[in-house]
Amino acid sequence: MNDSMDRITEMIIQTYKEKGVLNHLEGPNLPSRKSIREIIRNYESIIFPGFESEENLDSELISYTIGAKIQQLAKDLTLEIRKSLKFGCRMKHKTEHCTVCAESAEQITLAILNKIPELREKILLDVEAALAGDPAARSSEEVILSYPGLEAIVVHRFAHELYLKEVPLIPRMMNEYIHRHTGIDIHPGATIGERFFMDHGTGIVIGETTIIGNNVSVYQGVTIGALKVVKEEAEVKRHPTIDDNVTIYSGATILGGETVIGENTTIGGNVWITSSVPANSRIYLKPPEYIIKNGLA
Template structure:
């Protein structure tokens, strides 16, 4: 079989007839529209309603590429969830402003913070994941991953007032559960102890309770691992067991600092 024939066979047998670029472009444009990031403003209420209806029709078309069951009902359900998701995201943005001394305004967060973009895409993708919509949720979160370096599986459960600072290198697995008012810094991994296919339908990733702070490059693994509320996880720690509430966990390394010009050694310059 020639390579062209192999490709032809693949196109003929693929399960979903999708346009990946169109699916990515949809969530990117929707984000920019609902958070007022477009240069062209909608000055009239009728203009906004027209744009929303256009997004709804476009989403229905995208949905029909991955499912042939009740596209209209699922589209309506998705858009009916917008007010609740939007309220969550406004609170996420406010949490970032309230906690990051570098954040000057909600507008700055919405325009420029990669953590907020990743959270927003995740929250929309999670709604589709809950409705058992195939493929689209993962395409959206991987699109955000590619743009921000933040990898949030759409199956993760994340509570209110979520704060990601910097964000690059964060990994949050499918069965992770994150409570309310949690702060996570760059390089954090909420992962599985080990990965095999037969673990697909069980909890593999940790639970993070309310008011937890996890500093840079901490790794927390395992489906039985629970980080209790009001706990602070320091940078660079490796955790595979549960931590009691109100704990402080830190990695105690040894750093040596010495004068690079010891006083008992002569300094000789050659010119």
């Protein structure tokens, strides 16, 4: 048995040598999934103090409490961004010796932290949109504590800022963490306006080059995607533009980089759209024909 285990180990090690794809060899060189989860939790606790964990918030000590969270977030984010930037250098320049990644990581972290007040204002508008848009919502606190759509947009807005700074890996890691957690898949490249509301949320997919305006509501199972999956088109706009005040009901599929859904439009459930829709439209399927047999075969 021991001989077999040794042989299996040697075979696995050989795949490392031949194929690569391993981390922490002679030191960590990729961002840590665990660290990214901690960054998300810390960020969420800054956006909504007291909602993420059991903590006593004293009005006289709130500056100290939030200051400590910001310090920890800055430390953790800088470290993970530095590893991500070094990865990017290896991919672009095939070098292990980047002389600017550490300084760049600090600059990016500071820029992202400076965005948090603005992000919080946008997120509070998202809370208002959920409270106004869902008759079942009884309070802002209920929305914050229990709505997966809100959690997804909270994380997306943070990941999007990292995406705009061209930080490798981390935005997608954040996206996929919240995807697994909520069933909502928003690429960090998607641009999303104010007062965005995802009701129920499960199964929503929003592609990288999507542009969504203000006061948009999206229901479960909606796909805002590309007409085709072609690697050569990675740098072009592949996903739709959704203008202001649009509602997209469950199961609708909207595809294509040239597709624009005009403002004040309602898209009905299960509709398939691959071309632009003018403003002030209502798009829906014809009602089905019901055949009632009164119990007869």
